[in-house]
Amino acid sequence: MTGPLDGHTIDSIRSGLLEKKFSAEELARAALTFAEAENPKTNAYLTFAPERALAAARAVDEKIAAGIDPGPLAGVPIGVKDVIVTRGLRTTCGSRLLANYIPPYDATAVIRLEQAGGVLLGKTNCDEFAMGSSNENSAFGPVRNPVALDRVPGGSSGGSAAVVAQGTATLSLGSDTGGSIRQPASFCGVVGVTPTYGRVSRYGLTAFASSLDHIGPFSRTVRDSARLLQVIAGRDEMDSTSAFAPVPDYAASLDEGLDGNLRGKRIGLPKQFFEGLASETGDLILRAVDVLKKLGCEVREIELPHTQYAVACYYVIATAEASSNLARYDGVRYTARASSSATLAEMYRVTRNEGFGAECKRRIMLGTYVLSAGYYDAYYLKAQKVRALVARDYAQAFEQVDAIVGPVSPFPAFKLGEMVDDPVAMYLSDIYTITGDLAGIPCMSVPCGTTGEGLPVGLQIFARHFDETEMFRLADTYERFAAS
Amino acid sequence: MKITEQEIRRVAELANLALTDDEVAQMARDLSGILTHVDKLNELDTTGVEPMAQVLVHTEDAAGETATLREDRERPPLGNHDALANAPLAGSGYFKVPKVIER
Numbered sequence: 001m002t003g004p005l006d007g008h009t010i011d012s013i014r015s016g017l018l019e020k021k022f023s024a025e026e027l028a029r030a031a032l033t034f035a036e037a038e039n040p041k042t043n044a045y046l047t048f049a050p051e052r053a054l055a056a057a058r059a060v061d062e063k064i065a066a067g068i069d070p071g072p073l074a075g076v077p078i079g080v081k082d083v084i085v086t087r088g089l090r091t092t093c094g095s096r097l098l099a100n101y102i103p104p105y106d107a108t109a110v111i112r113l114e115q116a117g118g119v120l121l122g123k124t125n126c127d128e129f130a131m132g133s134s135n136e137n138s139a140f141g142p143v144r145n146p147v148a149l150d151r152v153p154g155g156s157s158g159g160s161a162a163v164v165a166q167g168t169a170t171l172s173l174g175s176d177t178g179g180s181i182r183q184p185a186s187f188c189g190v191v192g193v194t195p196t197y198g199r200v201s202r203y204g205l206t207a208f209a210s211s212l213d214h215i216g217p218f219s220r221t222v223r224d225s226a227r228l229l230q231v232i233a234g235r236d237e238m239d240s241t242s243a244f245a246p247v248p249d250y251a252a253s254l255d256e257g258l259d260g261n262l263r264g265k266r267i268g269l270p271k272q273f274f275e276g277l278a279s280e281t282g283d284l285i286l287r288a289v290d291v292l293k294k295l296g297c298e299v300r301e302i303e304l305p306h307t308q309y310a311v312a313c314y315y316v317i318a319t320a321e322a323s324s325n326l327a328r329y330d331g332v333r334y335t336a337r338a339s340s341s342a343t344l345a346e347m348y349r350v351t352r353n354e355g356f357g358a359e360c361k362r363r364i365m366l367g368t369y370v371l372s373a374g375y376y377d378a379y380y381l382k383a384q385k386v387r388a389l390v391a392r393d394y395a396q397a398f399e400q401v402d403a404i405v406g407p408v409s410p411f412p413a414f415k416l417g418e419m420v421d422d423p424v425a426m427y428l429s430d431i432y433t434i435t436g437d438l439a440g441i442p443c444m445s446v447p448c449g450t451t452g453e454g455l456p457v458g459l460q461i462f463a464r465h466f467d468e469t470e471m472f473r474l475a476d477t478y479e480r481f482a483a484s
Numbered sequence: 485m486k487i488t489e490q491e492i493r494r495v496a497e498l499a500n501l502a503l504t505d506d507e508v509a510q511m512a513r514d515l516s517g518i519l520t521h522v523d524k525l526n527e528l529d530t531t532g533v534e535p536m537a538q539v540l541v542h543t544e545d546a547a548g549e550t551a552t553l554r555e556d557r558e559r560p561p562l563g564n565h566d567a568l569a570n571a572p573l574a575g576s577g578y579f580k581v582p583k584v585i586e587r
Contacts, residue, residue, distance in 0.1 A: 104566040197539040211538050237554050241540060312522045323499060330500065332579050337572035344584045349502035361501060362514055365492070368499040369515065382525050384535035389528070391536055424517050440539030465539075 003038070003167040004030035009220065010076050010227050013170065017064055017075050024064075024075030028057035028119050031077040035121060035168035042144045042153070044162035046082050047090050048122040053077070056119045063117075071117030072231055078113060079163040079172035082123040083130050083206040084215065086110055089120075093206050094128040094138040094156075097329050097336045097355035107204020108239065109173060109215050109232040116231045121169055124159030128357045129326065130175055130208045132156045133183060133426050134419065137359045142416055147189055147456060151413040154184030157218070161188040164218045171228050172218040177208050178314055179408070179433025181216045182445040186408035186458025189447045191475070192218050193225045196466050197440035198243035200229070201236030209321035210241075212314075212437045222446060222476040226250035229468065245466050257473045260481050263296030265474065268401035272307040273432055277407060280451040285407050288448040288459045291482050292405070292474070302401060304393040307435055309386050311427055314434045316370050316383035323367025329355065362423060391439040394462070403474050404462040407432050408445045412455035432460060442468045446475040448482065485519035487512055 004027065008016075016022050032050050039045050063070040085091045085103035092098045106114075114120060127137040135143040135158025143158040145151040146166040153162045157174030161184035164172050174181040176194040185192025193216045200215045207213065217228035233247045269289065274282065293299055331337035331351030338354055341347035356364065370379035397404060410429055419426050436443035442465070445458030459478070463471035489512045496503045496511075503511060564577050573580040 101570055104562060104569060240554070241538065243540060306528075309525060309528060312524045315518060316522055316525075327500070331572065332581055333571055335570050335572060341582050344582050345500075346502075347582050348500045352500050353502040353504075353507075356501070361503070361507070362511065362518075364499050364501065365495055365511055366515055366518060369487070369491075369495045369519075372495060372498060379522065379525075381535055382530060384537060385530035385533040386525055386528060388533050388536035389530070391539075423514055424521055427518070428521075 003034045005034070005077060005167045005170050008170055010073060010170070010224050013075050017060070017070065024057035024060035024119065025054060027075055028053050028077060028121070031121060031168070035163070038166060038168055041149060042146050042162050042166055043141050044125055044143050044153075044159040044166060044168065045079065045122045046092060046125045046140055046159070049086075049089050049120055052089065053119045053121050056114060056117075060117045060119070071115065072227060073113055073171075074117035076118050076170050077121045078118045079121055079124045079160055079169035080110060081126050081157050081160045081172070081174045083126055083175055083208075084110060084173055085204040085206065086120070086123065089123065091123065092140065093130075094126045094140065095355065095357070095360070096139040098334060099139070100335045105204065108201040108236045110204065112232045113173070113228070118171070118231075124157070124163055124172060126159055127156035128360050129206065129322070130156040130177060130180055131322070131359050131363055133179070133430055134414070135159065135184070136416065136420055137357055139357060144416070145188060145413050147454070148413060151415050151455070152187065154187035154413065156180040158184050160218050161185050161190055161192060164188070164190045164220060170219070171224060173215055173232070174218055175205055176214045176216055176437065177212045177318060178437050179430045181214070181218065182408050182433050182443060182458065182460060183430070185218060185445040187413040187456065189450070189456030190218055190220060191222050191225045191444065191446055192216065193229060193444040194436060194442065195229055195233065195468060196243070196442045198241050199233050199442070199466065199468070201239040201242040203236055203238035207325040209318040210325065211321060212318055214437070222472055222479050223251060223254055225444070226254060226472045226476070243466070248469050250469060250472050253469045253473060254476050257477055260477050261296055262292065262474065262477055265297045265403065266401040267292055267297045267299045268302035268397050268404040269299060270304040270307065270397070270404060270406055271301050272304050273406035277410065279411065281407055281409070281411060281457050284449045284451070284457045285459060288478065288482065289405060291478060295477060295481060300401065302397045302404065304397060304435065306386065306389045306393050307431070310390055310435045310438060311431055313383045313386040313390065314430070314438060315366065315427055316379050317387060319363040319367030320371050320380050321367070323364045323371065326360065326364055359423075387438050390435055394435070394439045394441055398464050402463075403470055406460050408458040408460045409433070412451050412457055436462055441465055442471050444471060444475060446479055485516065485523050487515045487519060
């Protein structure tokens with residue numbers, strides 16, 4: 001079914017507005033109507049924000065009428081993952097515990113995209129507190145993959161990937177702690193970007209694992225993700241871990257690379273990422289590598305020797321941090337409380353046990369265990385040391401190459417229910433995305449074809465800390481020349 | 485690494501989760517499976533490796549120690565009304581909770 005956003009990018013919306021082909025309000029109304037009608041197919045949106053969207057759109061129209069620059073995201077319909085808080089607009093984190101939570105403030109990324117003229121259409125479904133790889137852990141039902149409705153969209157930002165793939169938003173924001181942007185982008189056939197840790201403020205991103213959490217963009221094109229990152233990136237006083245490094249003009253550097261020449265770019269293929277990847281996914285990745293070679297890239301095999309330890313390392317660090325971050329949901333401040341409890345301690349315990357879903361409880365328990373007396377050194381401290389080794393692998397690799405490419409996931413989108421009974425297998429499928437988060441480097445997924453069954457596969461690109469420019473240049477050139 | 489149901493009950497106490505008996509049994513199986521995989525970390529000799537607690541100190545962005553300190557100046561707080569707006573039970577400007585001290 002064709003929708004009002006089909007074929008649109010940030011640039012095409014901007015020119016449509018400036019040439020008076022449509023108004024921002026008309027586009028927002030059409031997008032909302034279409035999204036509300038299509039949503040039952042995928043369950044990708046949890047909450048629509050029509051009043052907020054139309055007010056933002058009218059503000060854009062007024063600016064254009066007054067001859068004022070309407071901003072770099074003027075009139076662009078955007079979905080925001082429901083772990084990112086929005087003032088006065090329900091933010092559930094995919095959890096029963098927050099089913100009625102109305103945040104008193106906006107996340108910095110949301111403030112910035114609305115100041116840039118973006119139109120927030122609604123909040124997107126996700127795994128509870130961003131914990132999951134299939135979006136089946138949402139208290140509000142799973143999201144279905146718009147490409148194949150019997151399959152998962154990936155997780156945890158499944159709704160944010162799905163709305164872009166479904167054409168019910170032009171852009172969206174997701175969050176990534178162990179692959180939660182890149183894996184759903186790969187499964188749904190859209191672009192998804194995990195920026196350098198600290199590149200985008202985490203203020204207003206509900207904390208899962210603070211040393212690993214990122215906010216990042218989804219879009220149809222590499223250029224649109226670059227433009228959205230441009231808007232939301234940069235130092236924010238409200239997040240002490242946000243980076244001071246200046247934000248380069250990403251789109252301008254893409255303009256410089258329009259000739260498609262990647263001659264002399266050194267690309268690394270991690271040996272450890274291709275062992276046992278004899279599959280359609282592996283074939284598609286190698287075909288993408290051939291395109292990069294044709295564009296002039298110098299491709300060489302590299303070693304990331306600690307890759308096999310990354311999943312174990314991640315599930316210790318991420319759950320330890322989560323067990324601490326999720327302690328705040330205790331029935332006192334955040335809407336949900338068990339109905340009858342005689343004492344405070346019982347109220348805490350019953351509220352939390354009734355409120356959290358199975359995956360959250362599993363991770364809280366694991367995290368509490370690895371931090372408990374007698375186990376801290378053996379698990380948490382050990383994992384932090386292994387994390388340093390994983391980061392060192394990348395630092396050493398980047399002495400020889402300018403970028404690293406590989407798969408995002410060992411397989412394309414699987415069927416709903418296919419993997420829910422095996423948490424370890426589900427965790428192990430995050431192997432290729434987790435290392436990027438542990439090292440804190442920028443990484444992204446760009447579509448690189450479909451399997452025989454028509455399921456999308458993403459090519460993952462990694463770059464040095466704060467070198468999103470290099471990553472976008474490679475992805476954009478690949479995207480434009482892969483088809484030809 | 486095998487984890488017993490008794491240990492699960494102790495950890496659930498620490499985590500403030502009132503797990504049911506069925507959940508305790510399931511959790512013991514799940515955590516044992518995950519911890520068996522985590523034991524892989526012990527294959528690595530990490531003698532002399534500095535633990536990595538955060539990313540930015542390892543990059544060129546770490547603009548010195550003061551990077552995490554903002555200027556100390558007054559600014560408006562969230563306010564009592566907004567702070568209590570999501571409380572399941574509030575009264576007289578406070579969060580209300582069940583009895584803490586038994587007589």
